[in-house]
Amino acid sequence: MADLNIILSNYEGKKSDLIPLLQEIQSEFGYISEELMQQVSRFTGVPESEIYGVATFYTQFRFTPKGKKHISVCTGTACHVTGAKQIIEGIERYLNIKEGETTKNGEYSLESVGCLGCCSLAPAAMVNDEIKSKLSLRIINKLFKEYEPSDS
Ligand code: FES
Incomplete structure (x- = not known):
């Protein structure tokens, strides 16, 4: 600590x-x-x-702990021009949180970050340490369905 x-x-x-x-x-x-x-x-x-x-x-500062699944959406140039803003807004709507926040159950948190270094895969994000590439709102919805526990 x-x-x-x-x-x-x-x-x-x-x-x-x-x-x-x-x-x-x-x-x-x-x-x-x-x-x-x-x-x-x-x-x-x-x-x-x-x-x-x-x-x-400064959006870089957080006032709540990160969620179990921390989503970092790239807002670098390549991701910006391919829809990073829409991706962030879509995730915000889905999770009912704003960028920089964590869901009440502590499962998810969301932030925007600079270039993740995989611009050819734009728009891109990371969920914890895993890169998610060529994102769209459809892919985001599918992604969250995968994350939901199967017994819920
Ligand atoms: S701009 Fe998003 S990965 Fe480089």
């Missing part, structure tokens, strides 16, 4: 440390919990509401 104090020891606690500090925390803990937010606030002297405001400006 990551130790916040070790992370904090790399910073001086200045307001300008905020973004790199939040990035490092997210990288270590997977998301920025309320408790972590409070500790960052104490360390930097920046009010929690302000930190939250700054962090929500």
Whole structure:
């Protein structure tokens, strides 16, 4: 388990440390919990509401843990021009969450990411470590049916 104090020891606690500090925390803990937010606030002297405001400006930050199946939809150029936005919107509708959120049952979470390095397979996404290629709304629906437990 990551130790916040070790992370904090790399910073001086200045307001300008905020973004790199939040990035490092997210990288270590997977998301920025309320408790972590409070500790960052104490360390930097920046009010929690302000930190939250700054962090929500950047879509890279998460405030909830990732789901068991974490979906990263590529929004790099090749995927963007082949419909990444529609793919994200389709998944949002299907899961009833917004990008950056996790379903209430903790099964799924969704985020957009930069190029996954498989542009010829655009539009592409990853579900955990598995690449899903040439996505369409039809494929997304099929994919979620595969993920549903057979006894439900
Ligand atoms: S732009 Fe999506 S994989 Fe490269």
